[in-house]
Structures are given as structure tokens and as C-alpha cells.
Amino acid sequence: MNTAAQMSEANARFHYMDNLRALAMLTGVVFHAALAYSVLAHPLWPTADRGYSLLIDAFAWFFHLFRMPLFFVVAGFFAALLVQKRGMGGMLNNRFMRIIMPLIVFWPLVYFSMGWLIRYAIADVQNLSPLLQMIKPWLANPQAPTAPPTLVHLWFLPYVMCFCILVWVASTLEWHQHLSGLIAWLDALTPMMKACLVPLALMPALFAVPAPFPAPESFFPQWWALLFYGTYFLIGFRLFHQARSVDHLRPYAPRLLLLSLLAYALFFYLLQTKDTTKPEFILQATFVLLQAYTGYWMTLVCIIFGQRWLDVHHGFLRYIADASYWVYLIHLPLIFAIQIPLMDVNLHWSVKLSLSVGATLSIAFLTYHLLVRGRLLGKFLNGNNSSSKTSA
Template structure:
């Protein structure tokens, strides 16, 4: 199955993969901006506003189930492309330059700016969110222990590099030879059999975390995240070598989308009715099952539709793809800067969400265009991959 004929040409621009990666990152901006007006996220989001809506929950948690899985599939796909193009060593060097160095450079700026913003909000905002109300006396106590630092929203960079290192380990140990029989068995699966069985492999990882599954922001690797997102990374890695698999699955994409939407309606209903209570074992199993299948099926739907509609060299989409890395790195502090003053403003939640989202994206794209794209920072983030500056 892994013949060279089935792999994309390494010098061919994979526009739909670039665009899917960009859209996954930009969806993250929308998701984080929306959490301030979510009913479910209200108890634990720092900028949670007094205005909330179930409409926000319906959108936010739906995209949450497949946004990062899609991103890791794309990451695995590009890792396989780099291995074929440059070898294992070249892939690791590229990933170190594009992942590790930006993480080292941006993490202190993001983490300490957000810490300062939270402290500022506690002292200046009148209508504090439940989380800030809980933090306020803790910060006022000089004897209180310091909270351990987290990777904040940059956690995906650490896990992506971890998976690339695991590819190198597997290649060095020649593990493909030991699992050749298993690989042949998996390759023999029909697309629909894969659609039905792969989510079952994702379920064990989700049993250990609440629903919807959280972001693994800790500096210590979390086994569930390695297993869960690592499976998606492996799916993308294999997808590079088995492109015909998507073609066989393409006719079923509308049905997968419809079933996913129906399954999500049930998932959201169960979340709303259970509230903050810890689910019993049966309910937890149902929530895990729904998350695994919705996330996997919607990831496939996005890739199939992306290949169908986004695989063209469009200047605007390429510009967004180039800018998306910078936008995602800086967006969360920008959201906090904008939403913290809005917590005391008496406006409809929809107006606040629109203001915070438009201002965040506007500032992020403007700073990218003025200070990043044509400068050293742009090369640092995007390498030599910038195309013509049309858009």
C-alpha cells in the first residue's frame, strides 16, 4: 500500500493542507474568544462575562471536538512529507527551527503577559468572573503557594515536537519491521471499517479526563494527550502514504457530517443536563464514545471537503496560511486585553464577542503585515516558505 505512486509529489504545494492548518488555528482564536460567553465555561474561564448564551456553547464545543485533532492530522501529514523530502534528520531540524525555537521565544512573553493581565483584572474589574473571584483572595495571601507555570495555549508545540521525536525513535529502532504484520492488517481495512473502528482506539485516552476534553497545558506530559493526539498524528503520517484512502471515503463525507451533527446534539444535551456534576460511569462512557466518534468523523469531513474546495493557489488563503502561526501565538493575550475591560460594559454578549474577535484578528493581522511578514521574525516563524506578497 505504501508505494511511491500513492504519495504526493514532495515539490507540489499542498494548498488544502496549508489552508486546513490555517483554518484550524484561526478557529482556535474564535473558540478562545467565545469561551468568555459560554455557559459551560463560565466557572473556569478567566474573562467569563455576565452575558452568556447556549448558542455560544453549541458552536464552541462542536469545533473543540475536532479543531486540534485536525491540526495534529495535518502535522503528521507534513512530518511524513518532510521525512520523504529531507530524511529523518532533516525533518527534526526543520521541526526544531519551526516549533522548539518559537516555543522558547514566545512562551515567556505569553505566560507572563497573561499572568499580569489576570492580576490587573482582579484589581480593576468590578464584575469579576467566578475564577477571578476565587483567585483574588489567594493572590492577596502572601503565604499562598505559587501556582505552577503552564504552557498555556502553546502546549500544542510541545506535543507536536514530542511526536516528531517519536517518529525518529521508531525509525532508529526500525519498529516498522516488528509491526509489519499489524501495518498490513490496518492497510487492508476498508475505509468504512476504519471509520467505525478507529474511534474505539481513541476512547481509552478520554476516560481519564472530563468532557469536553481539556487542553493539556501542564509542563509534564499527560498520557491521555500523548495517546489521543498521537493517534491523530499517526493518522496524518499514514495518510501521506495512503492518499487513495480519502478518495474511497469521499462519497460518504455528507453522511458522516450529518451523523456527526446528530451525535453532537445528543452530546450537548447530555452536557447541559448533567451540568457541573461528575457523570456516573455510564454517562461518562457515552460522552467518551460521542467525543471519539464526532471528533474523528468531523476531522475526516474537514480533510475531504478541504481537498475538494481548498486545494487551489488563492492569494488571500495563502496570506492567511502564512499569517496563521503568528496570529495563533499572540491571540490569547490580545483577547484578554480586549475582554477584560468589556467585563464591566453593559452590552449584549453578541456585541462583545464580535468586538473582541474583530479587534483581536485585526490587531494580529496588522502586526503580522507590518512587523512580521517581510521581516526577520517572519522568516523565523515561516522559514523560507513565504510566497509572493500578493493578497
């Protein structure tokens, strides 16, 4: 690629990637709100409600399988864009300012506010969730050990930074030269053949965790998450340099969507019928296989459809994309604050879910408009308007 083409590509506005990133984050708001009414998450979620439904599980865990994989593809794509535009040092500096600095500022606010909300719920709510019922005597014991802190829903930030550092390491060591044969072999495959082979690389990581795969919230990096999400980050990084590969995949989109839905239907059926004991190897391998293919194929479908329908310059979509980072950073304490009083309210789960999602998004977008957009906090999160296309 000549220099002029490189500059044109680096300065282009990838609207569909901005919008896909926003959708992945906003879907996370709905997902976390839905967990309170999930059958599968009922024993484990702090705001688990008396009302729950398998319908919630059917939709929530489907989006779970590709929501964060899609985000890491977008993160890898924008990392490659930053390298092209600003160099490796500029990319690392941008990622530190847009990822690590917000993590340093927002993690204490999120973590301690959620801790306070849980204590408030234990003291004031009558219909406690199973998890809060278990925590209540533990908190009442002054000699009980303190639970180790977690990254909560902000766990993805240090992983993105880690992958950006690994890109710099790989570039410095010129690993691409050692892998040139493998890369050439992969590039020679047909699009559908690659779509069938890539998920195999995701399977070893998924063998290490239960199904559906959990969020790696620990402060200590987990090898399965590094391998799993790192693969998606690498896919996004390569996608920036092979944008035409999306065009090659477009004819296969309906087929990939249908196969994804069939794979997920089988996964969800097995998830509901499996024994509570540790599954046998064949069943575990089936879960891993179905998660890997459903997640990867749906990620491809989102990218294909996103490029087709979301690659537009539209004021409303731009506003949503700019706001999505703030919305995601603050949404979980808002959800807890809204759902905790609802635990004692006698309403159908669908009404409670609608109230949770509607109120959370309303408050988050309102505070973005009043406190963040066009202000110092907005620049801190997204940079200048001209560079917001490369924020993660």
C-alpha cells in the same frame, strides 16, 4: 513508489493542508474568545462575562472536538512530507527550529503578559468573573503559594515535537516491520469500516479526562494527550503515504457529516443535563464514545471537503495560511486585553464577542503585515517562502 514519484510528491504543494491548518488555528481564536460567554466555561474562564448563552456552548464545544485533532493530522502529514523531502534528521531540525525555538521565545511573553492582565483585571474591573473573584484574595495573601506555570495555549508545540521524535525512534527501531500484519489488516478494511474502528483507539485516552476533554497545558506530558493526539498525528503521517484514501472516503462524506452532527447533538444534550457529581460509568462511556466519533468523523469531513474546496493556489488563502501561526501565537493575550474592559460594559454578549474576535484578528493580522511578513521574524516562524509549506 519510484524515486521520481517520491521527489514529485515531496515537492508538491499541498494547498488544502496549509489552508486546513490555518483554519484550525483561526478557529482557535474564535473558540478562546467565545469561552468568555460560555455557560459551561463560566466558572473556569478568567474573562467570563455577565452575559452568556447556551448557543455559544453549542457551537464552541462542537468545534473543540475536532479543531486540534485536525491540526495534529496536518502536523503528522507535514512531518511525513519533511521526512520524504529532507530525511529524518532534516525533519527533526526543521521541527526544532519552527516549533521549539518559537516556544522558547514566545512562551515567556505570553505567560507573563497574561499574568499581568489578570492582575490588572482584579485591580480595575468591578464585575469580576467567578475565577477572578476566587483568585483575588489569594493574590492579596503574600504567604499564598505560587501557582505552577502552564504552557497556556502553546501546549500543542511540545507535543508536536514529541511526536516527531517518536517517529524517529520508531523508524530507528523499525517498528513498522513488527506492525506490518496490523497495518495490512487495516489497509484491507473498507473506508467506512476504518472510520468506525479508529475512534475505538481514542476512547481509552478520553476515559482519563472529563468531558469535553481539556487542553493539556501542564509542563509535564499527560499520557492521555500523548495517546489521543498521537493517534491523530499518526493518522496524518500515514495519510501522506496513502493520499488516495481521501478519494476512497469522499463518497461517505455526507454520511459522516450527518452522523457527526447527530452524535454531537446527543453529546451536547447529555452535557447539559448531567449531574454535577462524577458521572456513572455508563454515562461517562457515552461521553467518551460520542466525543471520539464526533471528533474523528468531523476531522475526516474537514479533510475531504478541504481537498475538494481548499486545494487551490490563491494569494489571499496563502497569505492567511502564512499569517496563521503568528496570529495563534499572540492571540490569547490580545483577547484578554480586549475582553477585560468589556466585562464592565453593558452590551449584549453577541456584540462583545464580535468586538473581541474582530479586534483580536485585526490587530494580529496588522502586526503580522507590519512586523512579521517579509522580515526576520517571519523567517524565524515560517522559514523561507519556498519552504513555508512545511511549517507547522
